[in-house]
Amino acid sequence: MTAIQETQVEGLIRLSSLGFAFNPFERLEASNDPYIADCLIGHEMFTVAWETAPAAIFAPAGGGKTAMRIYTLRACWLSNSKRRKFPVSYDLPLFASPADLTCLEAHQLGLAAAAATDLLLACASRPSLYLDLSLPRRLHLLSLLQTALPASLKYALDLLAESADPRLLSDRLDRTYLLPEPALPEAVRAFCAAAQRDLEDASADLWENAALFEALLAFIFEDLSFESVLILLDGVDGSGFRAGELQAQFDLIAPLLNHAPAWAERQIYLKAFLPIELDAYLASQSPIFYQQSLRAEIRWDVPKLAEILRRRVYVASQGRFGSLDALSSPALRDVETLIASRAHPLPREAIAFAGIVLSNYLERGGEYLEPEDIAKAEEQYPRRSVFPD
Amino acid sequence: MTSPSFSSPLDLFDTLRAEDETAWLGQVFLPPPGFDTMRGMRSVIVFGEEGSGKTALRLRLIEAAREMPGGAAPLVVEWQAGVQEEAEGEAFVKRFVDEILDLTAQTLASHLVRQPERFTQAARFAQEGLVWLIHHCLRTDKELLLMRLESEGTAEGMACLSEILNRTPRTLVPPNATYPRQVTEVVRTLGAAGFGGLWVMMDGLDAWLTLEAAALGKMLTALFSSLTLFDIPGFTVKVMAPLRMKNQVSTATGLTRRRFEIFELSWPAETLRALCERRLALAMGREAFGFADLSLDTDLLPWLEKYGGAAPRGWLEFLRPFLDAYLAQPQPRPLTPEATADLRRRFPPRLRMDAALKNVFLGHFPVQGLSESSLSLLRYLYTHPERACDKEELYYRGLRGLERAPRVVSDPGWEDPKTIEGVMDTALWRLRQGVEPDPKQPIYIVSQRGKGIVRLENTW
Numbered sequence: 001m002t003a004i005q006e007t008q009v010e011g012l013i014r015l016s017s018l019g020f021a022f023n024p025f026e027r028l029e030a031s032n033d034p035y036i037a038d039c040l041i042g043h044e045m046f047t048v049a050w051e052t053a054p055a056a057i058f059a060p061a062g063g064g065k066t067a068m069r070i071y072t073l074r075a076c077w078l079s080n081s082k083r084r085k086f087p088v089s090y091d092l093p094l095f096a097s098p099a100d101l102t103c104l105e106a107h108q109l110g111l112a113a114a115a116a117t118d119l120l121l122a123c124a125s126r127p128s129l130y131l132d133l134s135l136p137r138r139l140h141l142l143s144l145l146q147t148a149l150p151a152s153l154k155y156a157l158d159l160l161a162e163s164a165d166p167r168l169l170s171d172r173l174d175r176t177y178l179l180p181e182p183a184l185p186e187a188v189r190a191f192c193a194a195a196q197r198d199l200e201d202a203s204a205d206l207w208e209n210a211a212l213f214e215a216l217l218a219f220i221f222e223d224l225s226f227e228s229v230l231i232l233l234d235g236v237d238g239s240g241f242r243a244g245e246l247q248a249q250f251d252l253i254a255p256l257l258n259h260a261p262a263w264a265e266r267q268i269y270l271k272a273f274l275p276i277e278l279d280a281y282l283a284s285q286s287p288i289f290y291q292q293s294l295r296a297e298i299r300w301d302v303p304k305l306a307e308i309l310r311r312r313v314y315v316a317s318q319g320r321f322g323s324l325d326a327l328s329s330p331a332l333r334d335v336e337t338l339i340a341s342r343a344h345p346l347p348r349e350a351i352a353f354a355g356i357v358l359s360n361y362l363e364r365g366g367e368y369l370e371p372e373d374i375a376k377a378e379e380q381y382p383r384r385s386v387f388p389d
Numbered sequence: 390m391t392s393p394s395f396s397s398p399l400d401l402f403d404t405l406r407a408e409d410e411t412a413w414l415g416q417v418f419l420p421p422p423g424f425d426t427m428r429g430m431r432s433v434i435v436f437g438e439e440g441s442g443k444t445a446l447r448l449r450l451i452e453a454a455r456e457m458p459g460g461a462a463p464l465v466v467e468w469q470a471g472v473q474e475e476a477e478g479e480a481f482v483k484r485f486v487d488e489i490l491d492l493t494a495q496t497l498a499s500h501l502v503r504q505p506e507r508f509t510q511a512a513r514f515a516q517e518g519l520v521w522l523i524h525h526c527l528r529t530d531k532e533l534l535l536m537r538l539e540s541e542g543t544a545e546g547m548a549c550l551s552e553i554l555n556r557t558p559r560t561l562v563p564p565n566a567t568y569p570r571q572v573t574e575v576v577r578t579l580g581a582a583g584f585g586g587l588w589v590m591m592d593g594l595d596a597w598l599t600l601e602a603a604a605l606g607k608m609l610t611a612l613f614s615s616l617t618l619f620d621i622p623g624f625t626v627k628v629m630a631p632l633r634m635k636n637q638v639s640t641a642t643g644l645t646r647r648r649f650e651i652f653e654l655s656w657p658a659e660t661l662r663a664l665c666e667r668r669l670a671l672a673m674g675r676e677a678f679g680f681a682d683l684s685l686d687t688d689l690l691p692w693l694e695k696y697g698g699a700a701p702r703g704w705l706e707f708l709r710p711f712l713d714a715y716l717a718q719p720q721p722r723p724l725t726p727e728a729t730a731d732l733r734r735r736f737p738p739r740l741r742m743d744a745a746l747k748n749v750f751l752g753h754f755p756v757q758g759l760s761e762s763s764l765s766l767l768r769y770l771y772t773h774p775e776r777a778c779d780k781e782e783l784y785y786r787g788l789r790g791l792e793r794a795p796r797v798v799s800d801p802g803w804e805d806p807k808t809i810e811g812v813m814d815t816a817l818w819r820l821r822q823g824v825e826p827d828p829k830q831p832i833y834i835v836s837q838r839g840k841g842i843v844r845l846e847n848t849w
Contacts, residue, residue: 098479171622237642
């Protein structure tokens with residue numbers, strides 16, 4: 001479904017009369033926000049995600065872990081540095097059933113699926129990555145993709161050929177893996193034509209899980225000349241069933257943490273975006289990883305949260321205005337700060353609160369956003385929230 | 390307002406079940422606060438008391454889905470709850486997804502036999518996707534499905550579906566793919582065929598809550614905790630849930646982490662009034678029909694507001710006798726205040742106690758401030774097989790809590806009947822002050838003069 005359709009579905013035609021192309025506060029989850037790439041703001045903890053070292057980056061639920069992961073993977077593709085980093089986006093629930101992840105080999109299957117997905121999406125957005133390869137190396141890549149991709153490669157290429165839009169492919173395979181500045185449709189079609197033609201000659205080899213992931217890594221390092229690989233681990237509590245079960249969460253990722261030092265020696269860096277509850281637990285249960293890796297905690301204050309809200313207003317209004325102040329009566333100033341100071345200090349909560357304010361304003365049908373819209377939201381916010389003890 | 394077919398105006402106040410009112414519900418529906426968000430693409434849980442209009446809301450949301458502009462209407466499937474064995478945690482979610490996939494394939498097939506152009510005019514990859522979807526997701530017997538849909542579809546539509554069922558599908562996701570990936574592929578395939586996503590409607594949980602509250606709570610907590618499912622763009626679940634369930638599912642991470650918008654269905658009095666007036670107008674075949682057209686009694690609205698509660702069903706139920714009386718007149722004219730007051734007395738809100746026998750309600754109005762003595766008397770009468778007994782029995786067993794009433798002076802606990810008479814008169818006076826609309830003319834705690842019998846009337 002396109003973003004335009006979603007706006008229509010929302011039924012908020014009034015939004016467009018205010019100058020919005022979409023509801024800036026509809027999506028509360030970075031992983032399913034089609035506009036997340038444009039709505040990201042910088043955070044000082046990004047340096048930890050960017051360093052060539054293993055790292056654990058903690059935040060509470062709704063605290064911006066996934067947004068930081070997406071910010072990092074986009075940074076990899078934006079960077080002009082010669083020391084190029086290939087991001088492997090390993091969102092656990094997307095690539096494996098948590099129940100199956102009992103050992104490193106099981107993770108390697110998931111990692112292979114993630115790496116294959118990311119390689120295909122990278123080629124779709126940067127066709128030269130594929131087109132500059134020699135034919136034998138192309139066939140090798142296609143063989144790897146056929147085996148590791150958690151979807152039909154042929155169908156994916158057909159779909160891409162028909163749409164010439166890498167976002168459609170990303171939407172199916174990993175919607176967070178959106179490369180900045182994707183290629184023009186002609187270039188995408190050229191990649192598809194070449195890959196569809198080559199695919200007829202590619203063999204579907206049988207690989208062991210570990211060997212498959214290693215082969216993909218080797219391809220990234222040797223054929224594509226990336227200097228390092230960042231494994232961006234996310235979704236540890238994503239299934240939801242294990243929320244609060246620290247031992248279960250730890251068991252899920254222990255094989256990865258244990259292997260992180262060995263990976264680091266080969267310029268493969270585990271960047272674990274983890275729920276804050278795991279912080280102390282990890283220190284006691286995985287002291288080696290904890291000592292040998294960087295640690296960061298994503299924290300938010302009112303000015304930073306207000307900046308998130310303003311950024312979303314700016315993107316949704318397509319640059320027409322950068323604050324809800326533009327829609328507000330003179331009685332209101334710096335609306336985003338007012339909102340951010342009333343919600344729980346997390347991005348998701350600030351966005352949710354702002355969504356209620358905007359909805360009140362739209363339902364009231366007044367000319368300007370008024371203090372009463374915020375006051376009413378203050379009453380509604382606890383009723384429309386369920387906070388864990 | 391158009392006139393739908395019904396035999397009597399009273400039909401519109403008959404079962405008061407939205408399922409029976411689909412032909413004209415849209416004409417009398419008024420959106421509750423937050424409706425625009427409810428009809429959006431986010432998953433929503435609407436908690437509401439029985440009779441608060443959850444099913445009407447569900448039906449209106451389905452209609453709203455069809456009215457999406459630009460042909461972007463989502464495919465809507467309706468999932469019926471059923472308590473299953475081994476229905477906890479991820480096991481239940483897998484079963485749920487399995488059922489949803491089957492329902493999606495069936496609903497899509499039903500759609501295609503009526504609108505085959507959705508398939509025939511789709512892009513090639515979209516066609517391939519639809520073929521895959523039906524083959525991959527359908528658990529129902531294909532021939533039975535074809536037979537069942539025969540009466541629904543056109544000849545062209547049936548041919549289209551037969552062709553789809555006879556094609557060999559491509560493998561779009563591996564058979565062992567995780568369920569979020571399967572659902573993602575299904576939603577994307579629907580999107581490619583022009584659907585605005587997949588909506589799953591859940592309703593009818595009230596009945597299960599009575600029978601299997603704990604099991605249902607576990608099942609739904611597991612489902613609502615399945616974050617990856619609710620993170621799939623275009624996959625939307627709209628749940629109409631009993632208010633009592635809110636605490637049961639409040640630990641679900643999908644709620645704490647805002648994968649769902651949460652609403653409590655509450656209706657402001659002015660909306661309930663407008664809702665009643667709309668229904669009255671439709672029933673009378675008039676453009677508008679206000680309360681003033683029904684009755685000249687200015688106490689009628691405050692009475693409805695007090696006893697009808699914050700739910701449409703309460704107001705509509707209480708309104709029926711007045712409409713009945715209005716229609717019974719030889720010439721339709723507003724009921725007089727006297728006639729209205731008489732009807733209020735003859736059809737009062739019924740008295741009921743909750744299961745724990747701690748709270749007393751008149752209609753939907755919770756009676757507050759009853760003393761422990763008054764509650765004891767009421768509790769005894771309410772649980773009495775005949776809801777009636779003599780004052781002595783009520784005194785000894787209801788008020789004093791004895792196992793049985795003493796009969797002679799030598800029985801333990803015996804008291805002078807004159808003392809009992811005085812105490813009971815005071816106790817009943819207090820009870821009536823707390824419960825009766827007009828304690829001088831009691832309609833709930835009624836004494837049979839000369840017999841010493843106290844009877845509880847107008848109860849559930």
